[in-house]
Amino acid sequence: MKLPNHLPSLFHQRRALLLALVALAAALVLLAAPRSANAATTTVRVGQNASGAAAQRFNPASITISSGDTVRWEWFNGSHDIQSTNAPGLSSGPRAGFNSPGQAYQYAFTTAGTYTYYCDEHAGPSDAELDKIDQSLAGGKMVGKIVVQQAAGGSLSLSARPVTFPAVALSGMDQDIDAALQTWRASDARGTGAGWNVTITGANLTSGAQVIPADRVKVRLLQSRITIVSGNTAPQTQIADYEPLNPAAPLKLLRASAGTGMGTYDFIPDFRLTLPASTWLGEYTAALVVTVNSGP
Numbered sequence: 395m396k397l398p399n400h401l402p403s404l405f406h407q408r409r410a411l412l413l414a415l416v417a418l419a420a421a422l423v424l425l426a427a428p429r430s431a432n433a434a435t436t437t438v439r440v441g442q443n444a445s446g447a448a449a450q451r452f453n454p455a456s457i458t459i460s461s462g463d464t465v466r467w468e469w470f471n472g473s474h475d476i477q478s479t480n481a482p483g484l485s486s487g488p489r490a491g492f493n494s495p496g497q498a499y500q501y502a503f504t505t506a507g508t509y510t511y512y513c514d515e516h517a518g519p520s521d522a523e524l525d526k527i528d529q530s531l532a533g534g535k536m537v538g539k540i541v542v543q544q545a546a547g548g549s550l551s552l553s554a555r556p557v558t559f560p561a562v563a564l565s566g567m568d569q570d571i572d573a574a575l576q577t578w579r580a581s582d583a584r585g586t587g588a589g590w591n592v593t594i595t596g597a598n599l600t601s602g603a604q605v606i607p608a609d610r611v612k613v614r615l616l617q618s619r620i621t622i623v624s625g626n627t628a629p630q631t632q633i634a635d636y637e638p639l640n641p642a643a644p645l646k647l648l649r650a651s652a653g654t655g656m657g658t659y660d661f662i663p664d665f666r667l668t669l670p671a672s673t674w675l676g677e678y679t680a681a682l683v684v685t686v687n688s689g690p
């Protein structure tokens with residue numbers, strides 16, 4: 395069907411009217427990037443000394459870690475490598491080996507079990523067999539053993555919600571606009587009592603080529619808006635009064651000191667946008683980054 399040729403101009407009029415009514419819609423889109431920062435890294439020194447009995451050793455040669463932890467081998471002395479017949483990530487590891495400062499290799503063990511490895515310049519695969527590894531370790535051979543225990547606790551997690559500002563009509567003056575309230579949730583199921591914190595990093599709001607600077611958005615978290623869903627002492631707000639978001643540095647919003655915050659907590663941050671009088675019409679968005687981090 396052929397459209398009547400006057401229709402396009404009607405559409406234009408209708409669109410202009412819409413824009414006049416909805417002068418500006420500003421929305422912040424949040425990207426929640428929770429990090430489970432409870433994993434640890436254990437360093438193993440490769441070739442502890444230049445000479446003597448401990449020269450051709452991994453040190454410590456026998457370690458116990460939790461699933462999700464990383465082992466990092468760092469070169470100290472001599473020429474060595476790491477080979478394994480049972481450790482994922484090591485069987486195809488750095489065969490060329492370690493022979494100069496700064497060389498390192500790391501691998502995160504995600505599955506519980508006992509893993510063994512050897513330097514194939516100073517030991518052999520049979521030295522690292524599971525039923526011989528303890529004897530080889532006792533005999534000072536250049537072998538290593540990693541016991542990976544299933545991590546007992548759960549994880550540190552965060553559920554952050556999008557922040558949405560209502561559409562407003564431009565008034566020729568700066569205007570404060572409050573975002574709709576949303577409940578966020580943080581959980582610490584690690585069972586370590588290590589404490590944790592939530593940070594938020596700002597970003598400029600953009601609409602095409604137009605920009606509203608990140609620090610025009612402020613955030614606060616009232617202590618009365620932090621509730622215990624289940625768990626011990628609630629975390630504490632770190633921003634009780636409005637503070638501008640910073641695109642260059644994360645702001646700490648919430649903090650659970652050691653031994654607290656073990657459980658699940660809801661919190662409702664307030665976001666306020668000070669819209670400049672000189673704002674161009676448009677729909678603005680920004681990607682904030684919110685993270686939950688281990689440690690107070």
Ligand SMILES: [Cu+2]
Binds near residue numbers: 473514536
């Ligand atoms: Cu070696």
